[in-house]
Amino acid sequence: MSKSKSQSELLAKHYRQKTLPTSWCSGCGIGTVIGAIVRGIEGTGLPSERFVFVTGIGCYGGAGTYLKFSDIHALHGRCPSYGTGLKLANPELYPILLMGDGDAASIGGNHLIHAARRNIDLTAIILNNHTYGMTGGQYSPTTPQGTPAATAPYGMVEGPFDLCRLVQAAGASFVARTTVYHVNQMVSFFTRAILHRGFAVVEVESQCPTYFGKLNKMGTPVDMLKWQRDHTVPVEKARGMKPQELEGRIITGIFVEENRNEYVTDYYRLIERVKGKKSEIRNPKS
């Protein structure tokens, strides 16, 4: 790995500087996550043109527009299926899926679990701020029970998803969680996730001071980052703790990192096997 680049070098290399500043609120976690993704990509040593950002809709979905990387900014929740087509069409590419918690776990939940089931070689970086920021702080599938939201004025009645457990159960072969506070860990997880062959999910606990933080009286963005620091439990430590001790805690670390059959590799093996052959079967039923 080459010597790490300075912030100004990274800005010049990877950001469309004319589009800056971003539209994100001050104190938002998204900018930090994008900076970490750029560093994570640098860490892979792969050329920039091999990456395509496939981004969802919401505050986080706008990230691709500020970067020089090619991007597809298409629909709410459909990143995994756009990425699936893209990767099958050109396996040389590295699609990076940027999805918020509403995007990934609610409207796009079906695509997410099926991409995990196929173990297709895509990297999904899910930013979880427990709210729909762009539309004004409504509750999402990861809003903790009892907390208020624009559409949960009396507190959230439903229980939340644990995204890492969800994608793990669905078949993702790399699953990790980190927080905006833990920047170095975040960068290293991104690099490992991208280089991992299979469906890789990194969930990042992030802060939305404008809505989630304000409604929950969490203080300034700095207070929210300190909250992340103070509520984090590394997965190794969490294994020895009781469920009630883990209540309200964020378990971070790598939950799964396994080499398993990857969909695109297997499908191209199938092509090699049957290519050029004129099968007599035209319709399996006839």
Added chain:
Amino acid sequence: MNGKERLMMGNEACAEGAILAGVRFFAGYPITPASEIAEILSVRLPQAGGCFIQMEDELGSITAATGASLGGVKAMTASSGPGLSLKQEGIGCAAIMEVPIVIINVQRGGPGIGNIQPSQGDVMQARWGSHGGPQLIALAPSSVKECFDLTVKAVNLAERFRVPVILLSDASVGHMREKILVPDSVETVHRKRPSVPPEDFLTYDTDAPDGVPPMADFGTEYRSHYTSFMHYKNGFPAWTDLEVTDTLIRRLSNKILWHQDEIVFLERYALEDAELVVVAYGSTARPARAAVAMARKEGTRAGLLKLLTVWPFPNEEVRKLSEKAKAMVVPEMNLGQLVGEVERSARGKCGVVGLNRVDGGLITPEQIFTRLQEVI
């Protein structure tokens, strides 16, 4: 033309036409009466070096196919009415992102789950189903041969104009078997490539006089910024830029409307002296032609305008015919969808009447013949 004669069903002709036209990616979801297209392509595509995938739902299918097309491969999906409803989000998104894509819609009865009988209930959905009303192209086959030919045309038009093209087949033509000549090769069209160096390339550079921007490949020095937001030429969102938004929306429509000579395919039977003009498309065009022959035998000056292209609608052709005709008859397997377009084009110059069947049965030549006798 060199080729091989084969007996096949309409859905198979769509699959074979797609492969010959260069389609190398298909994503679909099972649905009657379209499933054969997916089944056949699951066999044939890997043989041709392409990819087939059955997605988790209809939205997954249209968006995976769009992703593959953006990845540089000609891509297609197929479904029936209930699936087309679901795909509408992805169709509109492909329209504004300007992604070449083909959607085969083997129509069945609706609304709801409806039935799996033949229908022409999705004609307006093909034009207006997606929010914002993007100008798409829709073709309608009436035979197995036309399933083949129009699928090839659909792929070529999608590539030429960077637009979703819908093939409005139906349960009848999709499952009908006929002998057709499958050519060894067909003329194919590929999306335009940029002629400028990477540093000057803009994803939506519309300086080209035809209004169709060139497409660059991912994985090269060219960087592309595809977006479904209103956007500037560089792909950056134009949230509140009224002028940019106006120019974009008009161009997306005009790039199709300006090229109707390349897009609108019509067939004319006995129209030279026709007083009664049948305007028909898809499966209904066949009994319409038979009815016109029956009427001619009886001495009635009837003719047929057969629309192979339904959208954009050939207003001008219908207007011209309406000036000479006494009446126009529009048979449809719905309660009257395209008849409204015919009325609009005729502008009151002649009478326009529909003939509608929605019980799931096919319109017969006798029904159309009887209607012609009634309007004389």
